[in-house]
Amino acid sequence: MAEDRPESLNPLEASSQPDEDLVATLPTREGWSTPLTLYDNCWLRSHMVGKLMLVRENFKPRPDDIILATHPKCGTTWLKSLAFTISSRSRHTFADHPLLTTNPQHVVPFIGVAGTGGDLDHLDALPSPRLLSTHLPLSLLPPAIATVGCRVVYICREPKDAFVSRWHFDNKIGTGAPISLEDAFDLFCQGCTPFGPFWDHYLQYWKESLARPHEVMFLRYEEIVSDPLKVVRALACFLGVPFTEEEEKSGLAEQIVGFCSFESLRNLNANKAAAGIERAGGKIFLEASSLFRKGKVGDWVNHMSKDMGEKMDRLVEDKFKPSGLEF
Template sequence: MAKADQKEMDLPPRPELFEFHGVSMIHYFTDNWESVQNFQAKPDDIVIATYPKAGTTWVSHMLDLLYFGKCSPERGSSMPIFERVPFLEFCVPGLPTGVEVAESMTSSPRLIKTHFPVQFLPKSFWEQKCRIIYVARNSKDNAVSYFHFDRMNMVEPEPGDWPSFLQRFQEGKMVFGSWYDHVKGWWEKKQTNPKILYLMYEDLAEDMGRELDRVCSFLGLSLTEEERCKVIEGVGFDAMKKNSMTNYSTIKVMDFKISPFMRKGKVGDWKNHFTVSQNEQFDKEYKKKMTHTTLRFRTEI
């Protein structure tokens, strides 16, 4: 985006990455640190945790439809997703913080999203034994999606070109840190915590009905066939892309002339971005970093 355009939109310059408790962050997600860490969870709160661009909005909308679609069918088409599912650590001047939005919610359960690595989650969520749904996406597609997101989102750092972005992605110099640390940290926590359901983006893309059944089983929900079909239809990529309450088109910091927030939603789009040598180098690095984990991903379905 040209500097003049940015000025017209009255936007501050793009933020710089800095090291925060061992994780690369930007001030928009650390400025409210104390309030976030002191956030008081309720036992029925449900947390949607992901690394950025791993299916957060998809699963947020799914849970909102599951809990409120029947009693408030207009909610999904009249209330933006960031009001229905507040982003806990969000703190941008001139807008309510994620904590404020969450604390003002009267609906129950409260659905709350975070991109925090596992060690940053406020302790009250663990103390209250809240249920947490973590969504992970294969590293190659995640990197591509994050690149296009950073291009169009003015509150993210300047992404630079694709080769330099990919290099930084592998080094973990991204907002919310290393993809490797993030997915592995939550995976390890899941091994000892039955309140965490770990979903794969690729599984959701392959068979939404099957994954929806897993989610319902985890949350103790039962749906009629009609309700189930409505949720599956509501979370379809095309339906969400067209819905201004889920596609973030109402947010001025996102420049849809550069790229839509919901771009393709496909598994395997990385093949359109990685060169042969980038792919070989990435695979080599990936193998090193993922040696000591039982976590496995699919890069195509």
């Protein structure tokens, strides 16, 4: 369990380059499609840890930034599509929309991730207001996130469904033998997944949303599935661009829901082409359609045994019950 994980080292002082000697001393383990390294109690892909450990000290948030924060496989692509379409609707029509030709992962760059336009020098050069994204837990982002006034939208997902989506995705991008469902499940329950433990990730943003509800919006994937129109309207208000009376009369909110729906996005040519994912020593390639597997709530029952489901439920109850966060 998580209690058995080795302690990580404290963050470095501000630097523009990672300390390779320090990186080499951090705990590392195999298991998923790439090795993972434990940095400040968060498991990161080993080939990315050097760049990501610089984000907390070197990324400079701005007061008008909007940061979309997600744990992997919890609705990142959908949230990016919705937030981008809502916030840029005065600049684009559905006929010339960037999402028709560009994968959602690239219109909203990941903070600190090269290859998505998210390296820190590139982000510094972007005009304001910036729409950015991250998989990092709140503890690995700059403390100024909480003080400069930028807004954060966080989305989580029922852990059993998030796990199954994680397992499928990693087996698609891996270059070695696929990890079995049972081995992946054990790692997930130990908290050993990219950007895990998942419970720490969820809870950091959940607690921040309770403390600063006007600056941190906490969403569940299942909410978007069950009532996307309600979420789109709430998201527009939170982002500071609520729909006008004229837009409501014209049905713009409903059009955005349809344009950004799972099926609509999956069928766009931009999301059927190959997309490169950077890793140490080069790139691995996967079909962009890998980002649109099923998106179904409750699909875990088609993969996990009853015993596995019950074990996960007990873990979730143990980790989240004191916080009031429920699934």
